[in-house]
Amino acid sequence: MAHPDRFYLAAVMGWPVMHSRSPMLHNHWFAEHGLAGAYVPLAIEPGALGPALRGLHALKFSGCNLTIPHKQEALTIVDETDETARRIGAISCVVVRPNGSLFGSNNDAYGFIENVLEFAPDFRADAGPVAVIGGGGGARAVVWALAQRGAKEIRLVNRTFARAQRIEAEFGAPVRAVPWEQRAEALDGVVMLANATSQGMVGLPALELPLDRLPASALVTDIIYTPLETPLLAAARARGNRTLNGLGMLLHQGRPAWKAWFGVEPKVTPELRRKIEATIAP
Ligand SMILES: NC(=O)c1ccc[n+]([C@@H]2O[C@H](COP(=O)([O-])OP(=O)(O)OC[C@H]3O[C@@H](n4cnc5c(N)ncnc54)[C@H](OP(=O)(O)O)[C@@H]3O)[C@@H](O)[C@H]2O)c1
Incomplete structure (x- = not known):
């Protein structure tokens, strides 16, 4: 012009x-x-x-x-x-x-859910429990987005339990704060696992999360996009889960x-x- x-x-x-x-x-x-x-x-x-x-x-x-x-x-x-x-x-x-x-x-919550729906248009937040890892600003946006989409049970796991409890107290049902030590069990029967911690970012260690109990049908998403495939996404992909990074968010x-x-x-x-x-x- x-x-x-x-x-x-x-x-x-x-x-x-x-x-x-x-x-x-x-x-x-x-x-x-x-x-x-x-x-x-x-x-x-x-x-x-x-x-x-x-x-x-x-x-x-x-x-x-x-x-x-x-x-x-x-x-x-x-x-x-x-x-x-x-x-x-x-x-x-x-x-x-x-x-x-x-x-x-x-607009982070909007970005999160639009990214998920672009990748998996069939995703329904109310189809079963979802697990969110994290307790910072990113996690709050993810939890808010899932709650707005009708999630009935959001298992919120954070290293610092008090932060997860605070989100549970503020948002109310469907959020349930889960202690860090129970993070492996928190994956039982979930339809989605979302990492909203900084773990797995370039230069930081991988998120310590055993995936043994994660259903093969669960969508695994990471809000990190540097690298494009975090160790969590790589591990989930290797066991057959659908995976999605945070770039679309x-x-x-x-x-x-x-x-x-x-x-x-x-x-x-x-x-x-x-x-x-x-x-x-x-
Ligand atoms: N794709 C996007 O558009 C988008 C948008 C926002 C954020 N992000 C990304 O999301 C990530 C988190 O951002 P944020 O703003 O939520 O950061 P934040 O407020 O600093 O929160 C960091 C989170 O990571 C956890 N954490 C840090 N070190 C840990 C460790 N060693 N083990 C387990 N958990 C650990 C923290 O747990 P504690 O509470 O115990 O410290 C907290 O839950 C960043 O990588 C950011 O770049 C992406």
């Missing part, structure tokens, strides 16, 4: 931030939709989030995504949030309104963000997926 009326801007704020695949994702959509604009990584140090977010309006940014370590703190900065962000306890997307006020939402959470910022709902295409996969170690 030679003389656009407006140059569209959005960003991801994090510390560190240069590892983020979000700029590649969103800049792909700018090109695909023929919109003049850019999505940039902003390295915002802890403690600088307030001024950074408040500066977006003057700079004519439509909004931004947030990543580690800013997702929780943003709740205390923005002017309004939606229920999903409040329940998850974290903001993944900020929209700058025309009057400069900031609206915070969380990242891709799909970008769609409602774009719609909110630019009024266009972009698509997650095989071409886009391949382009981003090509930048990640298998």
Whole structure:
């Protein structure tokens, strides 16, 4: 576009931030939709989030995504949030309104379930118990997504039991906190196992989880996407389970963000997926 009326801007704020695949994702959509604009990584140090977010309006940014370590703190900065962000306890997307006020939402739960349904359209969260491993922001998004999809029993296993208990207390049924020592038994009869810990990420040890009791029919998903196949997914695939990594969660959470910022709902295409996969170690 030679003389656009407006140059569209959005960003991801994090510390560190240069590892983020979000700029590649969103800049792909700018090109695909023929919109003049850019999505940039902003390295915002802890403690600088307030001024950074408040500066977006003057700079004519439509909004931004947030990543580690800013997702929780943003709740205390923005002017309004939606229920999903409040329940998850974290903001993944900020929209700058025309009057400069900031609206915070969380699209991680949406991204999680859209990824699952793209891969396994037949998946039903209410078909049987599901096991979620983790107790951080990612786990809260996964649990919220599964609860919204009608899961009747979510066995939530976290190394720090108190964190899982807190989620159980906040979300109520169907969440049931399970002690770490009982994680192998927690897989009995589940239709899905979801890893939402950081274990298995590049540079970190594998998640310690025996799969002996996992039904062969269970879908195993990891919200990690670096590497594309974590040791957990490799072990599950080797015993015949269907497996799914977290890349699609990242891709799909970008769609409602774009719609909110630019009024266009972009698509997650095989071409886009391949382009981003090509930048990640298998
Ligand atoms: N695909 C996506 O779009 C997407 C979105 C969000 C997050 N993620 C990924 O999900 C992962 C978790 O993110 P988060 O924001 O939830 O992180 P977080 O809030 O820091 O939580 C980390 C989780 O990992 C657990 N953990 C850490 N070390 C452990 C160990 N040695 N053994 C067992 N459990 C351990 C923690 O347990 P304790 O409570 O005991 O410390 C906690 O449950 C990260 O890899 C992140 O990149 C992906």
